[in-house]
C-alpha cells in the first residue's frame with residue numbers, strides 16, 4: 001500500500017479500537033449495575049449506559065472495522081484510485097461526524113433508546129440525524145467499493161474477480177439493500193415524529209423496518225469473519241483455498257437468505273399473520289446451510305493442509321495446526337464459539353421455543369457468543385497482521401504471545417459471562433433491565449448468582465480489552481519496523497474452474513429482491529391497512 005492508502009485504512013482502525021475501549025467500559029458498568037452490588041455514580045441512567053454500550057460496540061466498532069478492512073481487501077486485490085480514495089475519505093468523515101452527533105446525544109441522556117431504537121422509544125432528533133449520516137457515509141463506501149470492482153472488471157475482461165473482492169461486493173450489496181429499511185424508518189417515521197411534525201408513529205411498522213435491517217446487520221458483521229476464514233486463514237496455516245466456487249456459492253446463499261427473515265425477531269409480536277412468521281422461520285433455517293458449508297470447507301482446508309505436510313494419524317493434521325500463532329488461534333476460537341452460538345440461534349428461531357427465551361437474558365448470551373466472540377475474535381485475528389502491515393511494523397514474538405494471552409482471557413471472560421446469561425435466561429431472567437428484586441418473587445432469588453457471575457466475566461473481559469488496546473497501540477506506533485505479510489490464500493492448482501454463473505449479479509440480486517418482496521409485501525400491506533398508527537403522541541417523553 002502507498003502511505004496515503006495506509007493512512008486511510010488505519011483511520012478506520014483507530015475508531016474501531018477507541019470504540020472497543022469506551023464500549024467495553026460501559027459493558028463493565030452494565031454487569032456491575034445488574035449484580036445489585038453497585039450503584040451507577042452521578043445518577044447516571046442505566047439505559048444511557050446500555051445504549052452507549054450497544055451503539056458503540058454493535059454499530060460503531062463493527063461498521064468502522066468492516067468498512068476499513070473491506071477497503072484494504074479491495075485495495076490489495078483490485079486497487080484504489082486517487083479519486084476513489086477521496087470518496088473513501090468522504091465516507092469516513094461522514095460516518096464519523098454522524099457517530100459523534102449520535103454519541104453526544106446519547107451521553108447527554110437524550111437518546112436512551114438502545115441500539116435497536118425502534119418506537120415507541122423516542123430520542124432527540126439529533127440522534128436520528130447522526131444515524132442518517134452514518135448510513136449515508138456507509139453508502140458512499142458501498143458505491144466506491146462497487147466502482148473499484150467495476151473498474152477492475154473493465155480492465156480484465158472475461159476474468160473472474162478476485163475472491164475477496166467478490167465477497168466484499170456481496171457484503172456491501174446486502175448492507176445496502178438492508179439499510180434501505182432503516183433509512184426509510186429514520187427519514188419517514190422518526191425524524192418527523194421527533195420534530196413534532198407527525199403526531200403519531202406506527203410502532204409495528206417501525207419495528208418491522210428495523211428488523212428487516214436488523215437481521216442482515218448481524219450477517220454484515222459475520223461475513224468479514226467468513227472472508228478471513230475462507231481466504232486468509234488457509235494462507236496463515238500454510239495451505240490453499242479449498243474451493244473458490246464453494247466459497248462464492250455460500251456468500252450468494254447468505255445474500256439471498258439473510259434479508260427476508262426479520263420476523264424471527266418478532267415472533268411474539270401481535271399484528272403479523274402467523275403464516276408469514278412461519279415462512280420467514282423456514283427461510284431462517286435456509287441460512288444455516290451456507291454456514292455449515294463454511295464449517296465443512298474450513299475443516300477440509302485444515303485436513304488437506306496437514307496431510308500434505310505429511311501428518312499421518314487420524315488427527316495428526318489437527319494437532320499440528322499453528323496453535324502458537326495468534327493470527328490463527330483467535331479466529332479458531334471464534335469458530336468454535338459459533339457451535340454453541342449457532343445452536344442457540346436455532347433455538348431462538350424455533351417459533352415455539354422462542355416463547356421461552358424471548359426478551360430474556362438468554363438472547364444477550366446468544367449474541368455475546370456470536371458477535372462478541374466469533375466475530376470479534378476473528379476481527380482481532382485480522383488486526384494482528386493488518387495493523388502492522390499498514391504501519392510498516394511487525395507482530396513480534398512478544399506481541400504474538402501477548403495476543404495469545406489476550407485471546408485466552410477474552411475466551412475465559414466470555415465463557416463465564418455468556419454461560420451464566422444463557423442459564424439465567426432459561427430461569428426467566430429478563431434482558432435489558434437494571435437490578436431489581438421484582439417485589440420479592442421467589443424465582444428472582446434463582447437469578448442473583450448468575451448476575452454476579454456475569455460481573456466476574458465482565459471484569460475479566462475488561463482486562464482483556466485493556467490488553468487488546470495496549471497491543472493495538474504497540475502495533476500502531478511502537479513495534480519494530482519491518483514487513484508484515486498480508487496473507488491471501490491461493491486456489492489449489494488442480495481446482496475446477498469457477499462457473500461463470502456465480503458472478504451473474506443480475507441473477508443473484510434479482511432472486512434476493514424477489515425473496516424480499518415475497519416475504520414482506522403482504523405483511524407490510526397488512527400492517528399499513530389493519531394496524532392503526534400507534535397512538536404515541538409527539539410529546540412522548542424522550543427515552544425511558
Ligand code: HAS
Pocket residue numbers: 116218219221222264265284287288291292294295296298299335336338339341342343344345346347348349350354357358359363366367370371375
Ligand atoms: Fe442471532 C437474536 C437466530 C446467528 C446476532 N442474534 C440475535 C441478536 C443478535 C444476534 C445481536 O431466530 C439480538 C437482537 C436483539 O437485540 O434483539 N441467529 C439466529 C440464527 C442464527 C443466528 C438462526 N445471530 C447470529 C449471528 C449473529 C447473531 C451470526 C452475530 C454475528 N438470533 C436469532 C433469533 C434471534 C436472534 C431468532 C431473536 C431472539 C429473540 O427472541 O429476540 C444462525 O445464523 C446460526 C447458524 C450457525 C450454526 C453453527 C454452525 C457452526 C459453525 C462452526 C464452525 C466451526 C469450526 C471449528 C469449523 C448452525 C459454522 C470446529 C472445531 C472444533 C474443534 C469442533
